[in-house]
Structure formats: C-alpha cells, structure tokens
Amino acid sequence: MSEELVMPRLSDTMEEGTIGRWLVHEGDAFAEGDVLAEIETDKATMEFQAYDAGTVLRILVGDGETVALGAPIAIVGAEGESADEAVSAGNGAATPPPQEQAAAETEPEPEPKAAPARKPKSSSKAKAAAGNGARATAALRVSPIARRMADEAGIDLAAMAGRGSGPEGRVVKADVERLISSGELTRPAAADAPPEAQRAPAEGEIRDLTPMLKAVATRMAQSKQTVPHFYVESEIDMTRAMQLRAELNGGLADSGDKISVNDLIVRASALALIQHPQAHRSYVDGKHVYHAHASIGIAVALDDGLIVPVVVDADTKPVREISRETRDLAGRARAGKLKQREIEGATFSVSNLGMFDVANFEAIINPPESAIIAVGATVDRPVVVGGEIVVRKIMRVTLSCDHRACSGADGAKLVLTIKQLLQSPSLLLV
Amino acid sequence: MADLTYREALRRALDDELARDPDVFLMGEEIGRFEGSYKVTAGLWQKYGPERVRETPISEEGFVGAGIGAAMMGLRPVVEIMTINFILVAMDQVINHAAKIRYMFGGAVGVPMVIRTPGGAGAQLTAQHSQSLEAWFAGCPGIKVVAPASVADAYGMLKTAIRDDDPVLFCENLVMYNVTGTMPDDPDYTVPLGRAAVVREGSDLTLVAHSYTVQRALRVADTMSRDGIEIEVVDLRSLRPLDAETVAESVRKTSRALIAEEGWSTYGVGAELAARIHRLCFDDLDAPVERVGGAEVPMPYSKPLELAALPLESKIEAAARGLLAESGIA
Numbered sequence: 001m002s003e004e005l006v007m008p009r010l011s012d013t014m015e016e017g018t019i020g021r022w023l024v025h026e027g028d029a030f031a032e033g034d035v036l037a038e039i040e041t042d043k044a045t046m047e048f049q050a051y052d053a054g055t056v057l058r059i060l061v062g063d064g065e066t067v068a069l070g071a072p073i074a075i076v077g078a079e080g081e082s083a084d085e086a087v088s089a090g091n092g093a094a095t096p097p098p099q100e101q102a103a104a105e106t107e108p109e110p111e112p113k114a115a116p117a118r119k120p121k122s123s124s125k126a127k128a129a130a131g132n133g134a135r136a137t138a139a140l141r142v143s144p145i146a147r148r149m150a151d152e153a154g155i156d157l158a159a160m161a162g163r164g165s166g167p168e169g170r171v172v173k174a175d176v177e178r179l180i181s182s183g184e185l186t187r188p189a190a191a192d193a194p195p196e197a198q199r200a201p202a203e204g205e206i207r208d209l210t211p212m213l214k215a216v217a218t219r220m221a222q223s224k225q226t227v228p229h230f231y232v233e234s235e236i237d238m239t240r241a242m243q244l245r246a247e248l249n250g251g252l253a254d255s256g257d258k259i260s261v262n263d264l265i266v267r268a269s270a271l272a273l274i275q276h277p278q279a280h281r282s283y284v285d286g287k288h289v290y291h292a293h294a295s296i297g298i299a300v301a302l303d304d305g306l307i308v309p310v311v312v313d314a315d316t317k318p319v320r321e322i323s324r325e326t327r328d329l330a331g332r333a334r335a336g337k338l339k340q341r342e343i344e345g346a347t348f349s350v351s352n353l354g355m356f357d358v359a360n361f362e363a364i365i366n367p368p369e370s371a372i373i374a375v376g377a378t379v380d381r382p383v384v385v386g387g388e389i390v391v392r393k394i395m396r397v398t399l400s401c402d403h404r405a406c407s408g409a410d411g412a413k414l415v416l417t418i419k420q421l422l423q424s425p426s427l428l429l430v
Numbered sequence: 431m432a433d434l435t436y437r438e439a440l441r442r443a444l445d446d447e448l449a450r451d452p453d454v455f456l457m458g459e460e461i462g463r464f465e466g467s468y469k470v471t472a473g474l475w476q477k478y479g480p481e482r483v484r485e486t487p488i489s490e491e492g493f494v495g496a497g498i499g500a501a502m503m504g505l506r507p508v509v510e511i512m513t514i515n516f517i518l519v520a521m522d523q524v525i526n527h528a529a530k531i532r533y534m535f536g537g538a539v540g541v542p543m544v545i546r547t548p549g550g551a552g553a554q555l556t557a558q559h560s561q562s563l564e565a566w567f568a569g570c571p572g573i574k575v576v577a578p579a580s581v582a583d584a585y586g587m588l589k590t591a592i593r594d595d596d597p598v599l600f601c602e603n604l605v606m607y608n609v610t611g612t613m614p615d616d617p618d619y620t621v622p623l624g625r626a627a628v629v630r631e632g633s634d635l636t637l638v639a640h641s642y643t644v645q646r647a648l649r650v651a652d653t654m655s656r657d658g659i660e661i662e663v664v665d666l667r668s669l670r671p672l673d674a675e676t677v678a679e680s681v682r683k684t685s686r687a688l689i690a691e692e693g694w695s696t697y698g699v700g701a702e703l704a705a706r707i708h709r710l711c712f713d714d715l716d717a718p719v720e721r722v723g724g725a726e727v728p729m730p731y732s733k734p735l736e737l738a739a740l741p742l743e744s745k746i747e748a749a750a751r752g753l754l755a756e757s758g759i760a
Contacts (some may be wrong), residue, residue: 115665145685145717165758166717173685173716174758 297346318341458510529572586621695723
C-alpha cells in the first residue's frame with residue numbers, strides 16, 4: 001500500500017531540510033538503496049536512499065523547497081496505485097491492504113491498530129515485489145563496493161537492473177570493473193535545467209538562503225556578537241618558505257603531490273598551537289576546554305558561500321599528508337560531497353585570501369574554536385635586513401582571538417611561533 | 431630455526447618461564463609424575479620439583495580458585511585444565527572472580543594467571559569432550575582469550591600470557607599438539623596478545639580463522655590457488671582483545687569475507703567478526719559476510735557423523751566458492 005516518505009534526520013542538529021533535487025520523477029520505479037533525492041541539511045548535502053523498493057506516486061516537496069523534519073515529502077507505493085490512499089491514511093483512516101499483496105505475504109505481520117502517518121518498513125513488501133514479474137526485473141540490486149565504485153566512476157547503474165552477475169541479478173564489483181573498462185554507461189552531464197543558484201538573479205529577485213548560507217549567517221552573526229574578538233597582526237618573511245616549497249615540488253613533480261603555501265601555514269599553525277596551549281583552548285560555558293591535538297579547519301570558497309573542512313590532528317601529519325588531505329577535502333567541498341564528520345571538530349582555522357591579492361584582512365572566529373588566522377597575499381617588498389634594504393617575499397597575517405580563551409600575549413606568542421616556523425621552514429619537516 | 435611440535439613449543443615456553451621467573455609455577459591434574467594428559471609438562475616436575483609443578487585433586491573450581499589467590503598475592507600461576515570441557519565446573523572462578531577482581535578492587539590488585547586448556551574435536555571423544563567453547567569466554571570483559579595456531583605462536587604467546595598482569599585463557603587444541611612447525615631460535619622470542627596475523631596473502635577472499643581451523647584454511651587456500659583463486663588467510667591469534675582492524679584491512683583489499691571456526695556459528699567468533707566487518711568495511715563489501723562453523727548439534731560419536739559435523743576443508747571450500755560465485759567469480 002502507498003505510504004508517505006518524510007524528511008529524514010540526516011544530521012544531529014538539523015531541524016529542517018531542503019530538497020536539493022529529486023533524482024526520481026513521479027511514476028519512476030526504484031529499488032531498495034537507490035538514491036531518491038539529494039537533501040541539503042544545515043551542514044552538508046546528503047543522499048536520501050530508499051528504504052525499500054517501490055514507485056514514486058507523488059512528489060509533495062519540490063526541488064529547492066524546505067520543510068521541517070518529519071514532514072511528508074513524497075508518496076510511494078506500488079505501480080499504478082493511487083497516491084490519495086496514503087494521504088487519507090495519514091488522516092487516521094485505517095486502510096486495508098490490497099488483496100494481491102496480502103496473498104503474496106509469506107510471513108504474517110501484526111495488523112496495525114491504526115495506520116500511522118508513515119508505515120514502518122515492511123519486509124513483506126519486498127517479497128511481494130519479487131513475486132511480481134514486472135517489478136522483479138526492474139529492481140536494481142548493487143553490492144556496497146559496486147555502488148561506491150560506480151559512484152566514483154560516474155557510472156549510472158540504472159540500466160543494469162537485474163543484469164548483474166550476483167544472486168538475483170545483484171550488480172557486483174566484477175560487473176562495475178567490466179563497465180569501467182568498456183566505457184559503457186558513463187553518466188551524462190546533468191541535462192536538466194540548472195538549479196536556481198546557477199542562474200543569474202533577475203532584477204530585484206528575492207531568494208531563500210541555501211541551508212549552508214543560512215548556517216554561515218547564523219553562526220557568524222552569533223560569533224561576532226558574543227565572542228570578544230581581538231586581533232594580532234604580523235608580517236612574515238616567506239622567502240625561505242617559498243624556496244623550500246619550490247624545492248619540495250621539484251622533488252615531488254612525478255608523484256602528483258604539490259605542496260601549497262597554505263599547506264605550510266596549516267602545518268606551522270598546528271605545531272605552534274601545540275606549543276601554546278593557552279592559545280589553543282575553547283571557552284565553553286565558563287570553562288576552558290583544552291585540545292591534545294590541533295585539527296585545522298580550512299576555509300574553502302564556493303561559488304556562493306564557503307565551507308570549512310577539517311584536517312584532523314594536523315600536528316601529527318607531515319606536510320605531504322596535509323597537502324593530500326587538503327586537496328581531497330577542498331575538491332569534494334566544491335563538489336558538495338563532504339561528509340558531516342569532515343566538517344566538524346576543528347580546534348583552529350586558516351582563512352587564506354592570498355590568491356585574490358588581498359594585502360590583509362580580519363576573519364571571524366568559528367566557535368567553539370578560539371582563534372582563526374587570516375592570510376593575505378605573499379608579495380615582493382623592500383625590507384630592512386641587517387641595515388640593508390633588500391627585496392623579500394612578505395606575507396601579512398592577522399590572528400583573531402577569543403579574549404575569553406586567551407590574552408593578547410597568548411595570541412602574540414602564537415603568531416610569533418608561526419612566524420618563526422615559516423621563516424625557518426625546515427622545522428616544518430621534522 | 432628449528433622444527434618441533436606445538437606440544438614441545440608449549441613445554442619449552444613453560445620451561446623457559448619457570449627458569450626465568452621464580453614466581454611462576456604450574457598447577458593441574460596429573461601434570462607432574464604423569465607429565466600431563468597431553469604431555470605438555472613432560473620433565474618439568476623432575477626439573478623443578480613438586481613445589482613449582484603442583485599436582486591437584488580433581489577439583490577444577492578449587493584449584494582455579496587457588497590459582498587466583500596465588501596470583502592476587504603476587505605469584506604467576508599457570509593452571510592446566512585437562513580440556514576446556516572441564517572448565518565448566520570452574521565457571522564461577524573464571525568469570526566471576528578472575529575476570530572481575532581487578533575491577534572489583536578498584537585496580538588495586540590483579541590476577542596474573544594463565545589457564546591453559548585444549549579444546550577441539552575429531553578424535554571420537556563425543557559430545558561432552560569435543561567442544562570449542564572459547565567464544566563464551568571471549569564475550570566476557572576482564573579476561574584475555576588467545577588461541578595460537580602455529581608452533582612459533584604457541585611458544586611466543588604462552589610466554590607473553592605468563593608475563594601479562596591479567597588473567598589469560600590460553601586455548602590449545604587437541605589436534606594441534608602433534609602439528610610441527612618452525613620456531614625462531616631466539617630465546618627471547620615473544621608474540622604480543624591482541625594482534626591478528628595475515629598468514630597467507632591473497633586478493634580474492636579473506637578467510638579468517640583461529641586455532642586449528644587456520645591449518646584447514648591454509649589447505650583450502652592452497653587447493654583453490656590451483657584454480658587461480660587467491661585467498662588471504664588471517665589468523666586471529668587472540669579472540670579478546672580482538673584485532674578487527676587487521677581483518678578489516680584485508681577485507682578492504684578483497685571485498686569478501688568468510689569466517690571459519692570449529693565452535694558453533696550461532697553467537698560465535700564469526701558472528702562477532704561479521705558485525706565488526708559490516709561496520710568497518712560496509713562500502714568495501716561485494717557480498718554478504720559468510721560463516722562456517724561446527725554443526726549445531728552435540729558432537730556425535732559415530733565417525734561418519736563426526737566428520738559431517740566438523741568444519742572440514744570441503745565445507746570451507748564450498749562456502750568460499752559460493753561467496754566468489756555470488757561475486758561473479760567462477
């Protein structure tokens with residue numbers, strides 16, 4: 001019988017969710033585990049997978065629309081069934097199961113006293129579907145690794161439904177390997193109309209914020225209004241760091257790895273934070289929370305907005321590993337493919353606008369972190385060294401600190417250590 | 431490197447630890463003059479005397495309890511229980527005392543005791559004397575449970591177990607005693623508890639086992655290798671602590687997992703590992719995790735029925751081929 005799908009809880013803090021886009025249309029059949037829609041939570045875009053096989057009878061919440069947790073978003077059921085049934089069931093009317101389905105049940109299930117708004121997942125339904133020739137051939141079964149490999153290779157497995165070499169046509173690893181080597185079934189570029197965010201705004205148009213922009217707006221306003229920020233500025237001579245970076249990248253040229261200035265800054269920050277626990281603690285509910293390791297958030301600009309993935313325990317990782325992780329995280333950040341846990345748990349952040357030729361700026365702390373370093377461009381500047389005017393590569397940084405967590409001197413010491421590490425950059429390699 | 435039996439490796443480990451540490455002593459039924467039912471303590475009573483190789487009455491609860499008391503007072507008893515089947519009368523001492531004392535005394539006192547005991551089946555000893563009960567103990571916090579499957583591990587792990595500050599149930603296997611293998615010449619050779627070992631590398635399937643079943647697993651891997659199928663065999667070595675990460679690392683490589691054990695599958699080692707593998711490797715699996723265990727019956731006496739109840743090579747191979755077939759591999 002038809003049933004309502006409701007907005008699922010996909011992150012601990014989410015209270016509402018936005019349908020990023022539906023991947024199925026009304027009338028489409030789907031298998032257990034198929035991705036039905038992409039749902040934007042307050043933090044990330046997540047895939048919404050089907051709990052059970054079925055057919056989409058009606059979509060209640062369209063692309064880009066936001067509803068509260070638990071609100072119905074679609075009605076699903078058997079092919080040809082009416083969507084109205086679930087709606088009336090939702091109003092409390094008990095609906096008897098259709099005759100054919102009851103006959104196909106092999107395991108007795110307790111009769112529900114009153115139809116709930118969303119019927120619990122019924123195992124008999126999948127069996128009923130398997131007994132129905134038309135539905136059984138349409139069911140797409142995929143082993144977990146085959147699904148992962150297909151996703152990574154951009155292969156749409158829909159056409160493989162019932163054609164895999166595993167039991168009951170399950171698509172397995174070997175099938176995907178064959179598809180990859182044959183080049184078949186590669187997913188076409190999205191042909192549908194571009195989502196709102198990709199359209200140029202019309203004059204005077206008013207748009208809702210995406211969940212990510214909403215989260216940024218709320219958190220930054222709260223931080224700037226409640227966290228007493230103070231700022232410490234410094235100039236760092238990056239001449240030797242740039243030389244080291246060139247040398248490293250020369251040696252790594254064949255490996256595919258490439259160290260960026262930002263990787264060196266992340267490494268220097270992590271090492272410096274461990275040396276200065278007073279500048280590496282959070283102020284939470286009137287207490288100081290200390291951190292054993294420095295997990296560094298890295299602000300990644302998106303087309304509209306930003307996200308801050310985290311290099312966990314960066315103080316324990318060599319520059320090359322920091323570089324690899326950062327590249328992977330930033331790439332997936334831009335593709336909207338970060339997992340919730342990858343944007344949590346930072347103890348400090350780095351925001352680098354050097355690529356925009358910014359001389360200097362001040363960043364807003366992302367609580368419960370107690371500091372963030374804002375990094376400007378590295379530029380050739382005349383400076384005085386040993387009484388002589390020479391040209392050096394100078395980078396300006398500004399550390400924003402939470403005065404409830406640390407004092408001005410703590411912040412200054414942290415910046416000084418970061419500066420010393422970057423000016424004697426071989427220390428970053430040990 | 432020297433070739434010797436599993437039995438002799440255990441005897442040497444006991445001999446070396448008795449010689450190394452005067453606090454170590456042995457206790458059990460018929461382990462002195464008679465040299466133990468399976469001759470693991472051969473010659474030790476003559477060498478170390480009745481104070482350090484103590485014979486006990488047939489009273490498992492009594493002498494396990496005595497071992498606990500001695501351990502709490504600072505000695506390092508190695509208690510032999512003739513077979514794991516007889517530990518059942520001492521369950522209260524093992525589970526409620528040995529495994530609990532460090533906790534109940536707030537860490538002030540521990541029980542550095544080893545209980546050595548063989549399990550296993552295959553010699554027509556029938557229902558009461560053919561059991562592999564180690565999983566029952568491995569489910570209990572507070573006691574380590576190990577089950578070496580090679581000569582070198584028998585030696586190295588028994589020494590580590592004796593030096594451990596907490597109780598260790600050291601599970602031997604009746605069929606293993608005559609298995610020969612090489613042992614390092616190093617007299618200081620030890621093997622840490624809680625680490626599994628990849629004993630054969632392969633790419634198509636991870637086959638996990640412990641104790642004598644590892645030997646069977648290796649033979650299955652050899653057989654299937656002739657058909658071009660490469661099985662990776664993981665020897666768990668310890669059941670608690672359980673090194674699920676080594677297993678997971680292998681499964682991430684092969685995408686398929688089969689667990690074989692001589693005990694019953696239901697609530698067994700394979701059940702625990704299947705749960706861990708599903709959590710650690712969900713996105714790496716190409717087929718459901720599969721298990722092979724002893725038939726869920728009391729062990730029959732009749733030889734044909736006993737063979738039918740044991741997880742022999744043929745059953746492990748059939749399960750492996752079934753898993754591979756599900757993955758589209760012939």
